[in-house]
Amino acid sequence: MPEPRLGRPRSTAAHGAILAATRQLLAENGYAEVSMERVAARAGVGKQTVYRRWASKAPLVAEAVLSAYRSASTADLPDSGDLAADLTSWLSGYTAFLATPDNAALVRALAAAAADDPQDGETLYRQLTGPQHEAIRERFRRGVQAGQVRADADLEAAAEAVIGVTLYRMLTPGDPDRRFDGLVDVLIAGIRR
Template sequence: MARKTAPDSSRRSERSRRAILDAALELVGEVGFGKLTIEAIAARAGVGKQTIYRWWPSKAAVLFDSFLDQSDGAPEVTLPDTGDLAADLKSVLRATVDEMENPKYALPTRALVAESQNDPELGAELNARVLEPQLDAWAARLRTAQQAGHIAADADLRVAVEMIVGSLFHRWSLRTLPLSHGYADAIVDQVLRGIAVSPSGSPAEPSAG
C-alpha cells in the first residue's frame, strides 16, 4: 500500500494568504474601502474569517499587506543618476503620475491614506514602510547634486522634496485637476529654479545637474 504524504501546512497557508490578499485588492476596487468587510474577503478567498483574524487585526491591515505585496514588499527605492538632475527627477515623477492614474495602485492607496487618518498605527506603518523610504531616495538624489555644486549649499533638501512630491500628491488627492507628465515636469522645473545654481553661483537653468 502506498504511504500517504502528510499535507504541507505551510504550502496550504501560503495559498490561503495569497487568496486573501488577492481578494482584498479585488473587492476594494469593486465596492470601495467603506463597504469592504472581513467577511467579504473571507468569502471571496474561500477561507474562514478566523483565518484572516489569525494573521491580520483589521481589513486595513489586510489591504496594506496586499498593497505591499503587489509592490514587491515596498523594495528599496533609488532614483537614477545620469548626471542630468532635472531629467532624472522628471522621469521618476512621470512614472509616479502613471502609477497614480492606474486603478490597480490608486484604489488601495486612496483607501489606505484615508484610513490612516483614523488609524494612527496604520498611519505610522504606512509612513515608515512606504512614504519615508521614497522621500529619502529623492533627498539622496538631490544631495548628490548638492555635493557636486549644482544645488545651493543652504537649500533645505527635505523641503524641496516635499514641494515636488507633495505638489503631485495634493492634486491627486483633490481630484479637481488632472495629473499629467507636463504637470510633473513643471513641478520639477519650478522647484529646481529656486534651488539650482550655475558654476558661478547664480541661479541656473533647471536642467543643470
C-alpha cells in the first residue's frame, strides 16, 4: 500500500500553466532561450514549483511538447485501398501539421531536448512518433492482407522511412510543401508484391 504524500497536493492548474508557458517560450525564442526561471515567471509560479516537477529543462520541454503533440490527431492514416495514395495523403497532412510555426518550433525543441539528454533521446523519439509509426505499420499490414504488399517486406523499416522523412523535413530548411511522390514511389516499389 503506497504511503500518503505529505504536504499540499500538486496543483493541476499550475502544472498546465507551466507546460503552456514552456510551449509559448519555445515558439517565441527556441530551446536555447528557455530556462526554468523564465518558465516560472511566464507561468506565474515560483521557481521551486517548476523544479519540484522537473529536475532540468530537457524533461520539462519534452513533456510540454509531447502533451501538445498528443492532443493533435496525426495518427489517422486513411485506408482507401490505394496504399500509395493513402501514404501520400497522410504525409501531406502530417507535414502540414508539422510545418505550422508553433508545431515546427515544438518539434525542433524536442529534438534539442533529446540531444541535450541523450539517455532519453530514444524514449522521446518513440513518444513523439509512436502513434504515427504504429498507424503506418498497421496500414502496411493491411496492405499485406490485401495482397498489395509482399509478406516478407520489412514493415518496420518502411514505417521508419516514412516517419524519418517527416522529421528530416522539419529539421532541414526548405519548402515544407514539397511533394512526397518520389518517396512513396520508391517505398511502394520496395514493398509491393
